[in-house]
Amino acid sequence: MHDRMRTLKQVALAGVCVMSLAQAQAAVPEECQTVRFSDPGWTDINVTNAITTTLLEGLGYETSIDLLSVPIGFKSLQNNDIDVFLGNWMPAQQTFADQYEGGYERIRANLEGAKFTLAVPQSVKDAGINSFSDLDKHAEKFDKRIYGIEPGAPANNLIQKMIDADEFGLGDWRLVESSEQGMLSQVNRAARRDEFMVFLAWEPHPMNLQQDLAYLSGGDEYFGPNYGGATVYTLTRNGYTETCANVGELLNNLEFTLDMESEIMGAILNEGEDAGEAAQQWLSQHPDVLDTWLAGVKTVDGEPGLPAVKQHLDAR
Template identity: 50%
Template structure:
């Protein structure tokens, strides 16, 4: 009897050693993302979803507004938000971070921009800063092309205050699509135009543009420089360490997002298909994203994703 017990114990030990341990508990299999219908966020959510699916998880996206996203994180109705843009979201939502209602996992994008730009042929002619614009008022028809009303307030305040010598200038408020149509039309004729521009966005691929310096008062330093952070609901790091390790590794760059957004916006490719295409084009990024990450059942994460994404 004693010998049998020893045999059974040894067999159980061997079985337990051979059986893969789950990387995360069952409660972590479903990973819930917030989707704000922003093209950049659709791309990054899709990228995460393609990889998590290959790892054996079940990602899902829910369309929410920005304030509802923060409340949903606080209430643990969603798990992950990949679109915490700073500084634009900082003041309104900083209490969620300061009060510990959400966890900051990482900064997933640096080098984003939001400020005025001109076609590069205009920059080469002498317009490289906000202060240069007034020297060429006639060429610009004293006009700045903005986007929808409510999004151009820094420009309206700038003109009202007479900063950069632009006291009598006008801002055309329409929409992103209308502004880009105007840029396309005028650049084809080598006309002079100054407009709101940002990165990541396909405009950086479709137009040869130059961002203007000197707009720190209007949009902040570093050409309206911005970063994007990954947030999770409070305690998610402890509950789901393997998914969190993946999220910590999941860093993007401007080129990746410019190209991916162009696939979605210009070429009408579905976000999930655009993400698959880009991952195949950037196998080095997949390697970095899955460093130290397992599948849901505890196996090698990179091997599983490589088989599912890179070779299919």
């Protein structure tokens, strides 16, 4: 009799364990257990993706990041091929936001006070180049070139639109498309040689700390007021935060700062650190942000998220 009772208890305990495991696995729908991100190849989005994926991995999620141009990223959201895009710079991406309206959801602003427009080395400004309207007066010194970033970037489209419209007398100028790193290498060379160069610049970015640069005024019609003052938003595919409510909670909590992003970007660009390593190091040094970011957020198996992420960071 005693053995039979013990056997029944073991069966019951096993049943409880199986039920607990099933409940844990059911805490997050299977389709939500891998979170798919888009990255247009910009270091600032490398940073915010790395921060967010580090947190998610600490919560027990799998993550993936696809390198996609902005328009392809919007299309991928519409097609449910990706889940999250942390790099919706507005108003620069207004054209794509309008084109794919209804094909994504805007969750919240994740960065305020960003800016981007054309800039020159400070030595060029000192020579009298203060605004867009000054460029063509010194066209030969600039070799009639404006340096942008990767092909397909909305900012490049703005520059090309300006050239096509012959704004500021720039109709015979040429947009030079390159990678972010290629453009910045050219900026470094021009600054060392005191050469004239006009290029796309933005903040957050360590270029603002490393380069003595000057943003040009007068481009409000194309880049917006306040030197292209921008807000960066988090987007998801339609219905994502309803289906994947726990990740949605995290995304609703995430808000970054200019200094934070520039600091981590500096570790990547200047010290050669991997984005994930740089993000993990920053999070370990600034654990206070976790209280806000992980408020109400659970692990994949439904446990409190904050201690799990702290343990994950300590173990790396």
